[in-house]
Amino acid sequence: MGNTPFLDKLSSTLAADRLLTSLDECTTFATDWTKIPGRAIAVALPRATAEVQNILRLCSEFEVAVVPSGGRTGLAGGAVAKKGELVLSLSRMNHMGPVDAAGRNVRVQAGVTTQAVHEHVAPAELTWPIDLASKGSSTIGGNLSTNAGGVRVVHYGMTRKWVTGLQAVTMQGEVLELNQDLQKNNTGYDLIQLLIGSEGTLAVITEATLRLVRRPQHVMTTLLAVNNLPRMIELFANAIRKTGFDILAFEFFSSRCLETVKQKLNRQCRLSVQSPYYLLVEMEGQDSASLKTNVEDWLEEILGSGFVIDGAIAESSADKKQFWSLREGITESIALSGPVKKYDVSVSVNKMAALIADVESFLSSHNFHFDLYLFGHLGDGSPHFNLLKHSKASAEDFEKDATLFESRLFELLKNCSGSISAEHGVGLLKKDWVTFSRSAAELRLYHSIKDAFDPKGLLNPGKIVDPQK
């Protein structure tokens, strides 16, 4: 695939098992969950930071572009190599250090999975609070590069809140050893936060010191049927300020989502009542007895309100699993039903009802060849608009309609200061829309920052923003 001098030098620098060059392997590593077709010159799989330094120095010397790569579970194309770049996969850098219980942190290499971290720190009664559907595959380096969210954001916030230290390598081959395990270090600009969410365009994250929290032990899960979206948001605003429990998750889905999960995945729902929306609310208590009392009191209160028309508490871990299976089965059940377009966006919580009403009124005034499946993280203002093609519609009509829908959705988001990307970043897929969420002044600063870290523009080129002329 060309550039023999570079590949010769690279293979003489790296041990043989650190380099893949077959077309099959290159093609696999060049793409992610977006399935955008990729093309890579080779795949480097270093095991140590020093190897990452050597690889990046060589890329700088030969002016070869590099795409850093983790679990490749992204949905914006941030890890796709489209133009024959070198894929630099961190997946073999999966060492984890001992848990520091007093400092509540753990040092890990970038290639460990989210789930591996959870399992590693659990015996110390601690957890890393980022919890994702893809946790078995997604890696820490990728989580940090995209500032991942997940189902616990309502309580814990995004990934960037849970990183104490970072080690990263620049295109010049320099190691930035940022902050290590200090909780307080106010000596200049926070480069850690600049690298988090930068989608591998500034430096390659090789290690991180993750901030841990006490592992939730007393947790209760409820399922609620609600007849009204604005009231559902009111319910959230009141519940989140109540003492008696901490809300760990506040997820919603429409009746269409529930019906599809029940049918396609043959799952049962404890609530038999029909309702436009359902909520899955998970609560943490400090001891099990008072948690139970406090949750039951709350449920009694809201069931008397008129807009929560039914509710159930998970009485066993099997119940809890079943409740979550309804929420977590949505993506799979829709995928089993036909072609889908997904829009994972965000808006201020108190503007969410208005946004959804606007989307629904737009849909009702058109005769689109798809159905809307609406679900997401209510507490974060993060709805997922999924479009499922009508079974008899043509692929062309679906594409055309989805494009129209997308433009309108992004326009609505722009008007209410929402974001076109709540998760997964900009990558390749959302680049054309970045000006809807970022101003010209911000983009100018992005270019300057990019130039400061990567003056030759070799690191994950074309992601977030295109190189300046």
Place this chain on the structure above:
Amino acid sequence: MGNTPFLDKLSSTLAADRLLTSLDECTTFATDWTKIPGRAIAVALPRATAEVQNILRLCSEFEVAVVPSGGRTGLAGGAVAKKGELVLSLSRMNHMGPVDAAGRNVRVQAGVTTQAVHEHVAPAELTWPIDLASKGSSTIGGNLSTNAGGVRVVHYGMTRKWVTGLQAVTMQGEVLELNQDLQKNNTGYDLIQLLIGSEGTLAVITEATLRLVRRPQHVMTTLLAVNNLPRMIELFANAIRKTGFDILAFEFFSSRCLETVKQKLNRQCRLSVQSPYYLLVEMEGQDSASLKTNVEDWLEEILGSGFVIDGAIAESSADKKQFWSLREGITESIALSGPVKKYDVSVSVNKMAALIADVESFLSSHNFHFDLYLFGHLGDGSPHFNLLKHSKASAEDFEKDATLFESRLFELLKNCSGSISAEHGVGLLKKDWVTFSRSAAELRLYHSIKDAFDPKGLLNPGKIVDPQK
């Protein structure tokens, strides 16, 4: 004071009540709690973002340097105008918007005090979790510019975790409207986090959307006497992972601190036992009954351990106030005793006992003209080393000894990857030591970032790093 064309243009641009030019006023606004002598050409006191834009554009045009200024409670000199700069005080920008209960946020102008925010949001059962001794004077703009900490960091973390959106004005007069009230917006580099902690060197913060949390309602405060520092850290590591309560504060002080507070401020301590260290631990529960049980159980457990030799629970709000007055009176009581040097540093929690032992062994091998008063935030790894001059020592001997102590302390911090500044930033006072906490590669990136925002170097010049030649 010179530069008449600039001042003429400025006074024609601003309303008369927005500009101070008397020597007295200029001198007052040119310094902060460090008392470093300051000198300012004038003080501008805008009330709106558009006025800040006009002022900064004019400064760019006339190449006049600007020092942004808040409550001037900093202890590193970050708000000191030393060279006849224009002081841009945000103190009159003190409007607060309505509380958004569903989004758990509030929009405020940069000049409001921390305490005003707390009082504004309390009726909604919410709080902004940054709690500082200087909260009556310190402003939001200053808190953000220095990434302030305070007594609740062990539970909530630093200021940067509690900011959702930011409005800032660049030296070019452009308004950066960053993120507003979105909890998720993964579309590019996080300029909010870059501005937080940048000590007013990149842009002037004019407004912020602050992230709020439920206001703690069930709180218990305990005072413990502990006979051993490493065991005290073990105690923390175990307590922080216990369910039954959340730890809001975990503060420590030496017996010398306690004795001075009792003598100088005539305060009582419920614990009569003599012990090398004391702990003030504050805990939050979800309801008062279970909190009481859980705290009492814990106290019984640790009192049986052999290294917690006495303990008391605050039974009333008067008790609680009294417990806190012992911790919060330390700074005042030492100041009443003579000249003091203060070192507010940080280290990994699990290295704190070793650092303190090294400092004590250094002290014992010298015949210094001061006594060490040791206290601080144990849970954050943030000890405060205060040096009080011996009453009969000369100022010169004290200065000489303190300089020697400072070098050794910073050297020890460097060796254990600690930070020379846990709070207040680098400002003017810690600039010479910044290389102890930051590498050459980091500092090069700082310069590039500074150039991207402020190419003429007019914004708070000489803070954090000196301009490059």
